[in-house]
Amino acid sequence: MTVEVGQVRRWTRTEYQLLATRGVLPESEAVELIDGQLIITEGKTPSHTIAVELMADALRAVFGGGWFVRQQGPIALDEHSEPEPDVAVISGGPRDYLADHPARPALVVEVADSSLLLDRHHKGSAYARASLPDYWIVNLVERQVEVYRRPGTDAAADFGWRYLDVHIVAPGGAVTPLALPDTRIAVADLLP
Amino acid sequence: MTEYRPRQWTRREYHRLDELGVLPEDEPVELLDGQLVVAEPKGAPHATIVARVAAVLRRTLGEDWFVRQQDPIALDETSEPEPDVVVVPGADLDYFDGHPARPVLVVEVAETSLYYDRGYKGSAYARAGLSDYWIVNLVDWRIEVYRHPVSDNSAELGWRYLDVDFLTAGAAIVPLARPDVSVAVSDILPERLRPVRGSR
Secondary structure, eight states, rough: OOOOOOOOOOOHHHHHHHHTTTHHHHHHOOOOTTTTEEEEOOOOOOOHHHHHHEEEEEEEEOOOTTTTEESSOOOBBBBTBOOOOOOEEEEEEEEGSSSOOOOOOOOEEEEEOOOOOIIIIIIIIHHHHHTTTEEEEETTTTEEEEEEEEEETTTTSTTTTTEEEEEEEEOOOOOOHHHHHHHHEEEETTTT | OOOOOOOOOOHHHHHHHHHTTTTTSSOOOHHHHHHEEEOOOOOOOHHHHHHHHHHHHHHHHOOOEEEEESSSOOOOTTTBBOOEEEEESGGGGGGGSSSSSSSSSSHHHHHHHSHHHIIIHHHHHHTOOOOEEEEETTTTEEEEEEEEEOOOTTTTTTTEEEEEEEETTTOOOOTTTTTTTOHHHHHHHOGOOOOOOTTO
């Protein structure tokens, strides 16, 4: 990829990790690396934090052995991206990822309060490009869960990809992880 | 409402990156408005004309002015660009304790960076109130003179230069800092070196 003068410099994951270990990026700072850019992430308000915990608990209940649920941990999405989704379901166990962070979670969930546009259009496009099969947004503003599936190309999307299927589920309904088609999680249980 | 907010880098953090050697040598970057931006690479035409501009300015402006090449200027808290040539009052040692902040003249030599030098960078320089900004345009073989910074919401950083002049061979520029001297465009961009269309 040719680098254009005047463009913001893109960081690689390796460089990003170096910034963290050398203390250039303070620990307390909430940033994520998406497509080479350091993006400021959503703040941890009480409702955001609770929604993350409710989701993690619900997913741990339906996903048994053979999977683990990670909260706000790094995902090795691509050479220039290392997001920290609010909740991710990953196959295997934590020790399987000693060499490097997991790359392809079976399910990624973002809780959105102020970050709705970021989660839908920017992160959504990045996750679609990485072919993550199942992406949910817990939309705290409109009190619904948005289910995104079937990544496909779209020139208008931030990274040329987006999820072609979007399904909105209101508090009366339920969501089912793609990996566990026989389960259901009531949306009412996921909202603070 | 914008989709996302990029992390803003401060000048101090930028210096730290330099100290740690995190940024590769062969990828010139500069800090502008909190972002690390890819700078123009140093090809032969670019390097030659930068040297030329500096030599012409030194000869023309005389002893009371110091001409710096591709060294940082401390534009603001989150900006430390390295303009190709700047003119500051005094002498080299005057800037031992800190980079200059407000050069009286800034010159950028542009080949691939024309769009960026006119737009984003121009807006940053205008916002900082730099009164005399020249772009030596190697593509069209002319010097563009930008003056009179004004606020303008449609500009990248909310400021731009109101007066813009494109000058070619035969024309001369009078630096705002020294209205008694002039710089001939053809001294910096000799006609014999003008690129033939499609040759580069």
